[in-house]
Amino acid sequence: MNLCVSVGHAHPAVVEAVTEQVSLLPHCTTMFYHPVPAHFAEELAATLPAGHDWVVHFTNSGTEAIDLALMMARTKTGHHDVVSLRNSYHGATYGAQSLTGIHGFRHNVGLLSNIAFAVEPNQYRGIFGAGTDPYVEDLDRTIRFNTSGKLAAMLIEPVQGYGGIIPMPPGYMAAAFERIRAAGGLSIVDEVQSGLARTGDNYWAFEAHNVVPDIVVMAKGIGNGIPLGAVVAKRDVAEPMGEKFLFHTYGANPVACAAGRAVLRVLEEEKLRENAKRVGKALLDKLIALQDRHEVIGDVRGRGLMLAVELVKDRATKEPDPETTAEVFERTREHGLVMSKSGAYRNVLRMVPPLCLSIDDVEPVADALDRSLQDCRR
Numbered sequence: 191m192n193l194c195v196s197v198g199h200a201h202p203a204v205v206e207a208v209t210e211q212v213s214l215l216p217h218c219t220t221m222f223y224h225p226v227p228a229h230f231a232e233e234l235a236a237t238l239p240a241g242h243d244w245v246v247h248f249t250n251s252g253t254e255a256i257d258l259a260l261m262m263a264r265t266k267t268g269h270h271d272v273v274s275l276r277n278s279y280h281g282a283t284y285g286a287q288s289l290t291g292i293h294g295f296r297h298n299v300g301l302l303s304n305i306a307f308a309v310e311p312n313q314y315r316g317i318f319g320a321g322t323d324p325y326v327e328d329l330d331r332t333i334r335f336n337t338s339g340k341l342a343a344m345l346i347e348p349v350q351g352y353g354g355i356i357p358m359p360p361g362y363m364a365a366a367f368e369r370i371r372a373a374g375g376l377s378i379v380d381e382v383q384s385g386l387a388r389t390g391d392n393y394w395a396f397e398a399h400n401v402v403p404d405i406v407v408m409a410k411g412i413g414n415g416i417p418l419g420a421v422v423a424k425r426d427v428a429e430p431m432g433e434k435f436l437f438h439t440y441g442a443n444p445v446a447c448a449a450g451r452a453v454l455r456v457l458e459e460e461k462l463r464e465n466a467k468r469v470g471k472a473l474l475d476k477l478i479a480l481q482d483r484h485e486v487i488g489d490v491r492g493r494g495l496m497l498a499v500e501l502v503k504d505r506a507t508k509e510p511d512p513e514t515t516a517e518v519f520e521r522t523r524e525h526g527l528v529m530s531k532s533g534a535y536r537n538v539l540r541m542v543p544p545l546c547l548s549i550d551d552v553e554p555v556a557d558a559l560d561r562s563l564q565d566c567r568r
């Protein structure tokens with residue numbers, strides 16, 4: 191499901207909203223006003239930190255939203271250089287691939303220039319070890335040596351998703367955005383995976399870092415499986431884009447936005463953020479207990495329902511174990527569990543279930559993983 195089904199498969203409230211809208215008016219381009227996208231934009235903006243004038247532009251996918259955020263930052267600042275992180279994933283279009291820091295996702299086609307990569311602050315296997323400062327210093331060096339010194343933006347996933355569930359350590363985002371601002375750039379967060387209450391503490395994962403970004407990119411779970419992406423930006427950041435005509439034929443589609451409105455309603459009514467926090471903590475405890483019994487588990491990490499186990503051949507050297515990961519992955523399916531392989535070394539099993547996972551599901555889920563790991567013991 192790849193984080194798209196946030197409030198549950200075929201949730202009746204989403205099905206009803208979609209069915210009603212599709213029979214009323216399935217299509218209306220952004221060239222015309224329609225109340226459903228307008229209301230959804232207001233409701234989505236209301237989930238972001240108060241005290242800022244947020245505006246919303248809807249797209250059909252995360253990658254389009256990332257491209258738009260990049261264009262917006264370059265347009266607003268008049269600068270071209272952008273900093274992204276190694277080990278990041280931002281999408282499949284030219285712009286988003288160019289910002290992606292894992293070679294398996296970057297096609298050999300001559301991607302965009304003026305993008306520099308800083309070292310990701312991976313607290314388990316990062317090249318500078320644990321801690322925040324060495325990674326901030328690397329960012330300083332990246333800006334000094336790999337850019338013109340005039341920045342358009344820095345783009346960060348608060349928790350790197352396909353990179354293997356790598357949460358930004360405390361203090362990193364605030365320090366990074368301070369440096370970017372000093373170089374004239376904007377801060378962009380990619381909440382495509384980590385957003386919409388997934389990490390349990392907040393609606394948006396950046397909120398745990400005491401930062402307010404200039405642009406927030408979202409997709410996946412906001413549509414519960416219906417194609418929907420959004421760029422939410424501070425008004426003064428977005429406004430210069432208005433000098434040109436920009437629209438997506440299917441952007442702000444009323445059916446997709448009806449699904450989005452229903453998702454936000456269900457999240458509130460069913461208290462799914464609180465659920466993600468509680469159930470995620472119970473699942474995390476089980477995974478930590480599994481680590482005691484399975485030598486192959488090098489690391490367990492994550493918050494809410496964005497969790498991962500990283501498999502290694504040797505806990506001391508942390509040598510990745512993609513072979514066992516692939517085997518465990520196959521076995522989990524046989525035991526009724528859907529996980530996903532990720533990480534630059536394909537040795538991380540992600541657990542990113544719908545936010546309605548019940549506390550009663552925790553035991554069977556952990557058991558299924560336990561049995562799969564036992565099946566693959568060497």
Ligand SMILES: Cc1ncc(COP(=O)(O)O)c(C=O)c1O
Binds near residue numbers: 251352
């Ligand atoms: C963090 C992140 N950003 C952007 C994207 C791109 O979104 P989409 O696949 O909807 O284009 C993805 C997709 O997996 C993602 O995980």
